[in-house]
Amino acid sequence: MRIVSLSYPINPENVLEAGVPKVAAIGQFDGLHLGHESVITTAVGIAREQGLPAALITFYPHPKDVIGKGNYEGYLTPQADKEKLLQEMGIDILYVVEFNKAFSEVSPDAFVSDMLLPLSLQTAVVGFDFRFGHKGAGDAVKLQALSEGAMSVVTVPPFLVDGEKVGSSSIRIALQTGQLADANRWLGRNYSIRGTVIHGEKRGRQIGFPTANLELTDPYVIPALGVYAVRARSDQEGGWIAGVMNVGVKPTFHEGITKPIFEVHLFDYSGDLYGQVMTVEMVQYIRKEHKFESVQELVEWIHRDAVEARRILKDME
Structure with a gap:
Protein backbone atom coordinates (compact mmCIF):
# COMPACT_ATOMS: atom_id res chain seq x y z
CA MET A 1 0.00 0.00 0.00
CA ARG A 2 1.31 3.43 -0.98
CA ILE A 3 0.73 6.23 1.52
CA VAL A 4 0.46 9.72 0.04
CA SER A 5 0.25 12.88 2.14
CA LEU A 6 -1.85 15.64 0.60
CA SER A 7 -2.70 19.23 1.41
CA TYR A 8 -5.41 21.42 -0.07
CA PRO A 9 -5.54 22.40 -2.88
CA ILE A 10 -4.02 19.48 -4.74
CA ASN A 11 -1.44 20.04 -7.44
CA PRO A 12 -1.80 16.93 -9.64
CA GLU A 13 1.74 17.35 -10.93
CA ASN A 14 3.03 16.62 -7.43
CA VAL A 15 0.90 13.50 -6.90
CA LEU A 16 2.11 10.25 -8.40
CA GLU A 17 -0.73 8.34 -10.10
CA ALA A 18 -3.02 11.39 -9.88
CA GLY A 19 -4.01 10.88 -13.52
CA VAL A 20 -4.70 7.16 -13.14
CA PRO A 21 -8.44 6.32 -12.83
CA LYS A 22 -9.24 4.77 -9.46
CA VAL A 23 -11.99 3.84 -7.04
CA ALA A 24 -11.82 5.55 -3.65
CA ALA A 25 -13.59 5.23 -0.31
CA ILE A 26 -13.85 8.66 1.33
CA GLY A 27 -14.27 9.36 5.03
CA GLN A 28 -12.62 9.81 8.40
CA PHE A 29 -12.87 6.11 9.30
CA ASP A 30 -11.80 6.51 12.94
CA GLY A 31 -12.34 3.08 14.42
CA LEU A 32 -12.45 1.14 11.16
CA HIS A 33 -15.48 -0.61 12.66
CA LEU A 34 -17.84 -2.93 10.80
CA GLY A 35 -19.72 0.01 9.28
CA HIS A 36 -16.51 1.49 7.91
CA GLU A 37 -15.40 -1.93 6.74
CA SER A 38 -18.58 -2.26 4.67
CA VAL A 39 -17.72 1.00 2.86
CA ILE A 40 -14.11 -0.02 2.30
CA THR A 41 -14.85 -3.56 1.11
CA THR A 42 -17.42 -2.12 -1.31
CA ALA A 43 -14.77 0.18 -2.77
CA VAL A 44 -12.19 -2.60 -2.99
CA GLY A 45 -14.72 -4.91 -4.64
CA ILE A 46 -15.63 -2.34 -7.31
CA ALA A 47 -11.94 -1.61 -7.93
CA ARG A 48 -11.12 -5.28 -8.41
CA GLU A 49 -14.08 -5.76 -10.78
CA GLN A 50 -12.96 -2.81 -12.90
CA GLY A 51 -9.25 -3.56 -12.72
CA LEU A 52 -8.49 -0.23 -11.04
CA PRO A 53 -6.46 0.73 -7.95
CA ALA A 54 -8.44 0.80 -4.70
CA ALA A 55 -7.79 4.04 -2.86
CA LEU A 56 -8.94 5.55 0.40
CA ILE A 57 -9.09 9.25 1.24
CA THR A 58 -8.98 10.14 4.92
CA PHE A 59 -8.15 13.20 7.01
CA TYR A 60 -5.60 13.85 9.74
CA PRO A 61 -5.81 15.14 12.41
CA HIS A 62 -9.41 14.18 13.16
CA PRO A 63 -11.66 17.11 12.14
CA LYS A 64 -13.28 17.22 15.57
CA ASP A 65 -9.82 17.46 17.09
CA VAL A 66 -9.18 20.59 15.01
CA ILE A 67 -12.48 22.43 15.29
CA GLY A 68 -13.38 21.23 18.81
CA LYS A 69 -16.86 20.00 17.93
CA GLY A 70 -18.77 17.23 19.68
CA ASN A 71 -17.67 14.85 22.42
CA TYR A 72 -14.52 13.80 20.58
CA GLU A 73 -11.68 12.72 22.86
CA GLY A 74 -8.92 10.45 21.61
CA TYR A 75 -8.61 8.09 18.66
CA LEU A 76 -10.20 4.67 18.36
CA THR A 77 -7.68 3.90 15.63
CA PRO A 78 -4.64 6.22 15.47
CA GLN A 79 -3.03 6.75 12.08
CA ALA A 80 -0.35 4.05 12.36
CA ASP A 81 -2.92 1.45 13.42
CA LYS A 82 -5.26 2.58 10.66
CA GLU A 83 -2.56 2.15 8.02
CA LYS A 84 -1.89 -1.45 9.05
CA LEU A 85 -5.58 -2.38 9.01
CA LEU A 86 -6.24 -0.70 5.67
CA GLN A 87 -3.41 -2.59 4.05
CA GLU A 88 -4.94 -5.83 5.31
CA MET A 89 -8.29 -4.75 3.80
CA GLY A 90 -6.77 -4.48 0.32
CA ILE A 91 -6.31 -0.72 -0.09
CA ASP A 92 -3.65 0.06 -2.71
CA ILE A 93 -3.28 3.84 -2.17
CA LEU A 94 -3.96 5.70 1.06
CA TYR A 95 -4.37 9.46 0.67
CA VAL A 96 -3.96 11.26 4.00
CA VAL A 97 -5.25 14.82 3.70
CA GLU A 98 -3.97 17.41 6.16
CA PHE A 99 -6.97 18.76 8.05
CA ASN A 100 -6.59 22.25 9.46
CA LYS A 101 -8.75 25.29 10.20
CA ALA A 102 -8.41 26.65 6.66
CA PHE A 103 -9.40 23.31 5.12
CA SER A 104 -12.45 23.12 7.41
CA GLU A 105 -13.78 26.27 5.70
CA VAL A 106 -13.48 24.94 2.13
CA SER A 107 -16.85 24.86 0.34
CA PRO A 108 -18.31 21.60 -1.01
CA ASP A 109 -17.79 22.88 -4.57
CA ALA A 110 -14.10 23.61 -3.97
CA PHE A 111 -13.61 20.29 -2.17
CA VAL A 112 -14.77 18.42 -5.25
CA SER A 113 -13.07 20.58 -7.88
CA ASP A 114 -9.75 21.12 -6.09
CA MET A 115 -9.42 17.89 -4.08
CA LEU A 116 -11.33 14.99 -5.60
CA LEU A 117 -11.40 15.57 -9.36
CA PRO A 118 -7.61 16.11 -9.62
CA LEU A 119 -7.19 12.58 -8.23
CA SER A 120 -9.07 11.10 -11.23
CA LEU A 121 -11.65 9.22 -9.19
CA GLN A 122 -13.80 7.05 -11.41
CA THR A 123 -15.98 6.00 -8.47
CA ALA A 124 -16.32 7.49 -5.00
CA VAL A 125 -17.71 5.20 -2.29
CA VAL A 126 -19.13 6.83 0.83
CA GLY A 127 -21.20 5.96 3.85
CA PHE A 128 -24.89 6.87 4.17
CA ASP A 129 -24.04 9.72 6.58
CA PHE A 130 -21.11 11.15 4.61
CA ARG A 131 -20.75 14.92 4.84
CA PHE A 132 -18.10 17.19 3.34
CA GLY A 133 -17.26 20.85 2.92
CA HIS A 134 -17.73 23.79 5.28
CA LYS A 135 -20.17 22.94 8.10
CA GLY A 136 -20.87 19.58 6.45
CA ALA A 137 -22.96 21.24 3.76
CA GLY A 138 -22.27 18.52 1.20
CA ASP A 139 -23.67 14.98 1.12
CA ALA A 140 -23.60 12.06 -1.32
CA VAL A 141 -26.30 13.56 -3.55
CA LYS A 142 -24.42 16.87 -3.77
CA LEU A 143 -21.16 15.02 -4.40
CA GLN A 144 -22.70 13.34 -7.44
CA ALA A 145 -24.11 16.63 -8.73
CA LEU A 146 -20.87 18.58 -8.26
CA SER A 147 -18.82 15.94 -10.10
CA GLU A 148 -20.87 16.71 -13.24
CA GLY A 149 -20.54 13.17 -14.53
CA ALA A 150 -16.78 12.94 -13.99
CA MET A 151 -17.26 10.18 -11.44
CA SER A 152 -20.01 7.97 -10.08
CA VAL A 153 -20.94 7.94 -6.38
CA VAL A 154 -21.89 4.78 -4.50
CA THR A 155 -23.56 5.21 -1.12
CA VAL A 156 -23.32 2.32 1.34
CA PRO A 157 -26.28 1.89 3.73
CA PRO A 158 -25.95 1.67 7.54
CA PHE A 159 -24.36 -1.50 8.88
CA LEU A 160 -26.60 -3.05 11.53
CA VAL A 161 -25.69 -5.44 14.35
CA ASP A 162 -28.72 -6.86 16.15
CA GLY A 163 -30.80 -4.14 14.52
CA GLU A 164 -28.56 -1.34 15.81
CA LYS A 165 -26.48 0.96 13.61
CA VAL A 166 -22.77 0.63 14.17
CA GLY A 167 -21.06 3.98 14.76
CA SER A 168 -17.87 5.40 16.24
CA SER A 169 -19.71 7.44 18.88
CA SER A 170 -21.45 4.33 20.24
CA ILE A 171 -18.14 2.49 20.40
CA ARG A 172 -16.50 5.36 22.31
CA ILE A 173 -19.30 5.39 24.86
CA ALA A 174 -19.19 1.61 25.23
CA LEU A 175 -15.44 1.68 25.92
CA GLN A 176 -15.73 4.51 28.43
CA THR A 177 -18.55 2.82 30.34
CA GLY A 178 -17.06 -0.66 30.59
CA GLN A 179 -19.15 -2.22 27.84
CA LEU A 180 -16.12 -3.73 26.12
CA ALA A 181 -18.08 -6.65 24.68
CA ASP A 182 -20.30 -4.24 22.73
CA ALA A 183 -17.33 -2.19 21.54
CA ASN A 184 -15.49 -5.28 20.33
CA ARG A 185 -18.58 -6.64 18.58
CA TRP A 186 -19.12 -3.36 16.71
CA LEU A 187 -15.43 -3.03 15.85
CA GLY A 188 -15.36 -6.57 14.52
CA ARG A 189 -12.16 -7.17 16.49
Whole structure:
Protein backbone atom coordinates (compact mmCIF):
# COMPACT_ATOMS: atom_id res chain seq x y z
CA MET A 1 0.00 0.00 0.00
CA ARG A 2 1.31 3.43 -0.98
CA ILE A 3 0.73 6.23 1.52
CA VAL A 4 0.46 9.72 0.04
CA SER A 5 0.25 12.88 2.14
CA LEU A 6 -1.85 15.64 0.60
CA SER A 7 -2.70 19.23 1.41
CA TYR A 8 -5.41 21.42 -0.07
CA PRO A 9 -5.54 22.40 -2.88
CA ILE A 10 -4.02 19.48 -4.74
CA ASN A 11 -1.44 20.04 -7.44
CA PRO A 12 -1.80 16.93 -9.64
CA GLU A 13 1.74 17.35 -10.93
CA ASN A 14 3.03 16.62 -7.43
CA VAL A 15 0.90 13.50 -6.90
CA LEU A 16 2.11 10.25 -8.40
CA GLU A 17 -0.73 8.34 -10.10
CA ALA A 18 -3.02 11.39 -9.88
CA GLY A 19 -4.01 10.88 -13.52
CA VAL A 20 -4.70 7.16 -13.14
CA PRO A 21 -8.44 6.32 -12.83
CA LYS A 22 -9.24 4.77 -9.46
CA VAL A 23 -11.99 3.84 -7.04
CA ALA A 24 -11.82 5.55 -3.65
CA ALA A 25 -13.59 5.23 -0.31
CA ILE A 26 -13.85 8.66 1.33
CA GLY A 27 -14.27 9.36 5.03
CA GLN A 28 -12.62 9.81 8.40
CA PHE A 29 -12.87 6.11 9.30
CA ASP A 30 -11.80 6.51 12.94
CA GLY A 31 -12.34 3.08 14.42
CA LEU A 32 -12.45 1.14 11.16
CA HIS A 33 -15.48 -0.61 12.66
CA LEU A 34 -17.84 -2.93 10.80
CA GLY A 35 -19.72 0.01 9.28
CA HIS A 36 -16.51 1.49 7.91
CA GLU A 37 -15.40 -1.93 6.74
CA SER A 38 -18.58 -2.26 4.67
CA VAL A 39 -17.72 1.00 2.86
CA ILE A 40 -14.11 -0.02 2.30
CA THR A 41 -14.85 -3.56 1.11
CA THR A 42 -17.42 -2.12 -1.31
CA ALA A 43 -14.77 0.18 -2.77
CA VAL A 44 -12.19 -2.60 -2.99
CA GLY A 45 -14.72 -4.91 -4.64
CA ILE A 46 -15.63 -2.34 -7.31
CA ALA A 47 -11.94 -1.61 -7.93
CA ARG A 48 -11.12 -5.28 -8.41
CA GLU A 49 -14.08 -5.76 -10.78
CA GLN A 50 -12.96 -2.81 -12.90
CA GLY A 51 -9.25 -3.56 -12.72
CA LEU A 52 -8.49 -0.23 -11.04
CA PRO A 53 -6.46 0.73 -7.95
CA ALA A 54 -8.44 0.80 -4.70
CA ALA A 55 -7.79 4.04 -2.86
CA LEU A 56 -8.94 5.55 0.40
CA ILE A 57 -9.09 9.25 1.24
CA THR A 58 -8.98 10.14 4.92
CA PHE A 59 -8.15 13.20 7.01
CA TYR A 60 -5.60 13.85 9.74
CA PRO A 61 -5.81 15.14 12.41
CA HIS A 62 -9.41 14.18 13.16
CA PRO A 63 -11.66 17.11 12.14
CA LYS A 64 -13.28 17.22 15.57
CA ASP A 65 -9.82 17.46 17.09
CA VAL A 66 -9.18 20.59 15.01
CA ILE A 67 -12.48 22.43 15.29
CA GLY A 68 -13.38 21.23 18.81
CA LYS A 69 -16.86 20.00 17.93
CA GLY A 70 -18.77 17.23 19.68
CA ASN A 71 -17.67 14.85 22.42
CA TYR A 72 -14.52 13.80 20.58
CA GLU A 73 -11.68 12.72 22.86
CA GLY A 74 -8.92 10.45 21.61
CA TYR A 75 -8.61 8.09 18.66
CA LEU A 76 -10.20 4.67 18.36
CA THR A 77 -7.68 3.90 15.63
CA PRO A 78 -4.64 6.22 15.47
CA GLN A 79 -3.03 6.75 12.08
CA ALA A 80 -0.35 4.05 12.36
CA ASP A 81 -2.92 1.45 13.42
CA LYS A 82 -5.26 2.58 10.66
CA GLU A 83 -2.56 2.15 8.02
CA LYS A 84 -1.89 -1.45 9.05
CA LEU A 85 -5.58 -2.38 9.01
CA LEU A 86 -6.24 -0.70 5.67
CA GLN A 87 -3.41 -2.59 4.05
CA GLU A 88 -4.94 -5.83 5.31
CA MET A 89 -8.29 -4.75 3.80
CA GLY A 90 -6.77 -4.48 0.32
CA ILE A 91 -6.31 -0.72 -0.09
CA ASP A 92 -3.65 0.06 -2.71
CA ILE A 93 -3.28 3.84 -2.17
CA LEU A 94 -3.96 5.70 1.06
CA TYR A 95 -4.37 9.46 0.67
CA VAL A 96 -3.96 11.26 4.00
CA VAL A 97 -5.25 14.82 3.70
CA GLU A 98 -3.97 17.41 6.16
CA PHE A 99 -6.97 18.76 8.05
CA ASN A 100 -6.59 22.25 9.46
CA LYS A 101 -8.75 25.29 10.20
CA ALA A 102 -8.41 26.65 6.66
CA PHE A 103 -9.40 23.31 5.12
CA SER A 104 -12.45 23.12 7.41
CA GLU A 105 -13.78 26.27 5.70
CA VAL A 106 -13.48 24.94 2.13
CA SER A 107 -16.85 24.86 0.34
CA PRO A 108 -18.31 21.60 -1.01
CA ASP A 109 -17.79 22.88 -4.57
CA ALA A 110 -14.10 23.61 -3.97
CA PHE A 111 -13.61 20.29 -2.17
CA VAL A 112 -14.77 18.42 -5.25
CA SER A 113 -13.07 20.58 -7.88
CA ASP A 114 -9.75 21.12 -6.09
CA MET A 115 -9.42 17.89 -4.08
CA LEU A 116 -11.33 14.99 -5.60
CA LEU A 117 -11.40 15.57 -9.36
CA PRO A 118 -7.61 16.11 -9.62
CA LEU A 119 -7.19 12.58 -8.23
CA SER A 120 -9.07 11.10 -11.23
CA LEU A 121 -11.65 9.22 -9.19
CA GLN A 122 -13.80 7.05 -11.41
CA THR A 123 -15.98 6.00 -8.47
CA ALA A 124 -16.32 7.49 -5.00
CA VAL A 125 -17.71 5.20 -2.29
CA VAL A 126 -19.13 6.83 0.83
CA GLY A 127 -21.20 5.96 3.85
CA PHE A 128 -24.89 6.87 4.17
CA ASP A 129 -24.04 9.72 6.58
CA PHE A 130 -21.11 11.15 4.61
CA ARG A 131 -20.75 14.92 4.84
CA PHE A 132 -18.10 17.19 3.34
CA GLY A 133 -17.26 20.85 2.92
CA HIS A 134 -17.73 23.79 5.28
CA LYS A 135 -20.17 22.94 8.10
CA GLY A 136 -20.87 19.58 6.45
CA ALA A 137 -22.96 21.24 3.76
CA GLY A 138 -22.27 18.52 1.20
CA ASP A 139 -23.67 14.98 1.12
CA ALA A 140 -23.60 12.06 -1.32
CA VAL A 141 -26.30 13.56 -3.55
CA LYS A 142 -24.42 16.87 -3.77
CA LEU A 143 -21.16 15.02 -4.40
CA GLN A 144 -22.70 13.34 -7.44
CA ALA A 145 -24.11 16.63 -8.73
CA LEU A 146 -20.87 18.58 -8.26
CA SER A 147 -18.82 15.94 -10.10
CA GLU A 148 -20.87 16.71 -13.24
CA GLY A 149 -20.54 13.17 -14.53
CA ALA A 150 -16.78 12.94 -13.99
CA MET A 151 -17.26 10.18 -11.44
CA SER A 152 -20.01 7.97 -10.08
CA VAL A 153 -20.94 7.94 -6.38
CA VAL A 154 -21.89 4.78 -4.50
CA THR A 155 -23.56 5.21 -1.12
CA VAL A 156 -23.32 2.32 1.34
CA PRO A 157 -26.28 1.89 3.73
CA PRO A 158 -25.95 1.67 7.54
CA PHE A 159 -24.36 -1.50 8.88
CA LEU A 160 -26.60 -3.05 11.53
CA VAL A 161 -25.69 -5.44 14.35
CA ASP A 162 -28.72 -6.86 16.15
CA GLY A 163 -30.80 -4.14 14.52
CA GLU A 164 -28.56 -1.34 15.81
CA LYS A 165 -26.48 0.96 13.61
CA VAL A 166 -22.77 0.63 14.17
CA GLY A 167 -21.06 3.98 14.76
CA SER A 168 -17.87 5.40 16.24
CA SER A 169 -19.71 7.44 18.88
CA SER A 170 -21.45 4.33 20.24
CA ILE A 171 -18.14 2.49 20.40
CA ARG A 172 -16.50 5.36 22.31
CA ILE A 173 -19.30 5.39 24.86
CA ALA A 174 -19.19 1.61 25.23
CA LEU A 175 -15.44 1.68 25.92
CA GLN A 176 -15.73 4.51 28.43
CA THR A 177 -18.55 2.82 30.34
CA GLY A 178 -17.06 -0.66 30.59
CA GLN A 179 -19.15 -2.22 27.84
CA LEU A 180 -16.12 -3.73 26.12
CA ALA A 181 -18.08 -6.65 24.68
CA ASP A 182 -20.30 -4.24 22.73
CA ALA A 183 -17.33 -2.19 21.54
CA ASN A 184 -15.49 -5.28 20.33
CA ARG A 185 -18.58 -6.64 18.58
CA TRP A 186 -19.12 -3.36 16.71
CA LEU A 187 -15.43 -3.03 15.85
CA GLY A 188 -15.36 -6.57 14.52
CA ARG A 189 -12.16 -7.17 16.49
CA ASN A 190 -10.80 -6.61 19.98
CA TYR A 191 -10.04 -3.00 20.87
CA SER A 192 -6.27 -2.50 21.00
CA ILE A 193 -3.84 0.06 22.36
CA ARG A 194 -0.10 0.47 21.81
CA GLY A 195 2.48 1.80 24.21
CA THR A 196 6.15 1.85 25.10
CA VAL A 197 7.13 -0.14 28.19
CA ILE A 198 8.53 2.27 30.77
CA HIS A 199 9.82 1.99 34.33
CA GLY A 200 7.13 2.26 36.98
CA GLU A 201 7.14 2.05 40.77
CA LYS A 202 7.98 -1.69 40.59
CA ARG A 203 5.41 -2.31 43.30
CA GLY A 204 3.92 -5.18 41.27
CA ARG A 205 7.24 -7.00 41.36
CA GLN A 206 7.32 -6.64 45.15
CA ILE A 207 3.93 -8.32 45.57
CA GLY A 208 4.57 -11.11 43.07
CA PHE A 209 2.87 -9.62 40.01
CA PRO A 210 5.45 -7.78 37.88
CA THR A 211 3.85 -5.50 35.33
CA ALA A 212 4.78 -3.80 32.09
CA ASN A 213 3.84 -0.14 32.46
CA LEU A 214 2.77 1.44 29.19
CA GLU A 215 3.18 4.98 27.95
CA LEU A 216 0.68 5.13 25.09
CA THR A 217 2.10 5.95 21.67
CA ASP A 218 -1.00 7.94 20.65
CA PRO A 219 -4.00 9.67 22.26
CA TYR A 220 -6.28 6.63 22.29
CA VAL A 221 -9.82 6.61 23.60
CA ILE A 222 -9.27 5.67 27.26
CA PRO A 223 -11.44 2.73 28.34
CA ALA A 224 -13.24 2.54 31.68
CA LEU A 225 -10.96 2.20 34.70
CA GLY A 226 -10.73 -1.40 35.78
CA VAL A 227 -9.25 -4.81 35.14
CA TYR A 228 -9.20 -6.53 31.74
CA ALA A 229 -8.27 -9.91 30.33
CA VAL A 230 -5.80 -9.14 27.53
CA ARG A 231 -3.40 -10.52 24.98
CA ALA A 232 -0.19 -8.62 24.38
CA ARG A 233 2.84 -8.77 22.13
CA SER A 234 5.91 -6.63 21.63
CA ASP A 235 7.09 -5.46 18.23
CA GLN A 236 10.39 -7.24 18.78
CA GLU A 237 9.15 -10.62 20.01
CA GLY A 238 5.97 -10.92 17.99
CA GLY A 239 4.01 -13.74 19.68
CA TRP A 240 0.83 -13.14 21.66
CA ILE A 241 1.06 -13.61 25.43
CA ALA A 242 -1.98 -13.90 27.68
CA GLY A 243 -2.26 -11.51 30.60
CA VAL A 244 -4.31 -9.20 32.75
CA MET A 245 -4.26 -5.40 32.60
CA ASN A 246 -5.26 -2.76 35.10
CA VAL A 247 -6.27 0.65 33.80
CA GLY A 248 -6.45 2.95 36.77
CA VAL A 249 -5.11 5.46 39.23
CA LYS A 250 -3.91 3.04 41.98
CA PRO A 251 -6.30 4.24 44.72
CA THR A 252 -4.88 1.73 47.22
CA PHE A 253 -1.51 3.51 47.12
CA HIS A 254 -2.21 7.03 45.87
CA GLU A 255 -4.66 9.90 46.02
CA GLY A 256 -5.09 12.69 43.51
CA ILE A 257 -3.85 10.85 40.41
CA THR A 258 -6.05 11.73 37.44
CA LYS A 259 -4.15 10.35 34.44
CA PRO A 260 -4.83 6.60 34.08
CA ILE A 261 -1.91 4.21 34.32
CA PHE A 262 -1.77 1.09 32.11
CA GLU A 263 -0.18 -1.90 33.84
CA VAL A 264 0.01 -5.29 32.12
CA HIS A 265 0.89 -8.50 33.94
CA LEU A 266 1.88 -11.20 31.43
CA PHE A 267 1.33 -14.81 32.43
CA ASP A 268 4.34 -17.13 32.48
CA TYR A 269 6.71 -14.49 31.10
CA SER A 270 10.04 -13.35 32.51
CA GLY A 271 11.74 -11.39 29.70
CA ASP A 272 12.89 -7.76 29.69
CA LEU A 273 10.45 -5.52 27.80
CA TYR A 274 11.73 -2.08 28.82
CA GLY A 275 11.83 0.29 25.87
CA GLN A 276 9.86 -2.02 23.61
CA VAL A 277 6.57 -1.05 21.97
CA MET A 278 3.75 -3.38 22.97
CA THR A 279 0.30 -3.92 21.47
CA VAL A 280 -2.38 -4.88 23.97
CA GLU A 281 -5.60 -6.45 22.76
CA MET A 282 -8.43 -5.99 25.26
CA VAL A 283 -10.49 -9.18 25.29
CA GLN A 284 -12.89 -8.84 28.21
CA TYR A 285 -13.70 -6.41 31.03
CA ILE A 286 -13.45 -8.17 34.41
CA ARG A 287 -14.23 -5.58 37.08
CA LYS A 288 -14.03 -1.95 38.16
CA GLU A 289 -10.96 -0.58 39.91
CA HIS A 290 -11.29 -0.62 43.72
CA LYS A 291 -9.50 0.93 46.64
CA PHE A 292 -8.50 -1.88 49.01
CA GLU A 293 -8.01 -1.64 52.75
CA SER A 294 -4.67 -3.42 52.68
CA VAL A 295 -1.98 -4.66 50.32
CA GLN A 296 -2.91 -8.22 51.28
CA GLU A 297 -6.49 -7.68 50.13
CA LEU A 298 -5.18 -6.21 46.87
CA VAL A 299 -2.96 -9.25 46.31
CA GLU A 300 -5.91 -11.59 46.90
CA TRP A 301 -7.98 -9.73 44.31
CA ILE A 302 -5.14 -9.76 41.79
CA HIS A 303 -4.94 -13.53 42.21
CA ARG A 304 -8.68 -13.76 41.49
CA ASP A 305 -8.34 -11.48 38.48
CA ALA A 306 -5.48 -13.56 37.09
CA VAL A 307 -7.46 -16.79 37.47
CA GLU A 308 -10.47 -15.22 35.76
CA ALA A 309 -8.35 -13.80 32.94
CA ARG A 310 -6.69 -17.17 32.34
CA ARG A 311 -10.13 -18.81 32.15
CA ILE A 312 -11.43 -16.21 29.70
CA LEU A 313 -8.38 -16.41 27.46
CA LYS A 314 -8.28 -20.22 27.54
CA ASP A 315 -11.84 -20.27 26.20
CA MET A 316 -10.53 -18.31 23.17
CA GLU A 317 -8.06 -21.03 22.22
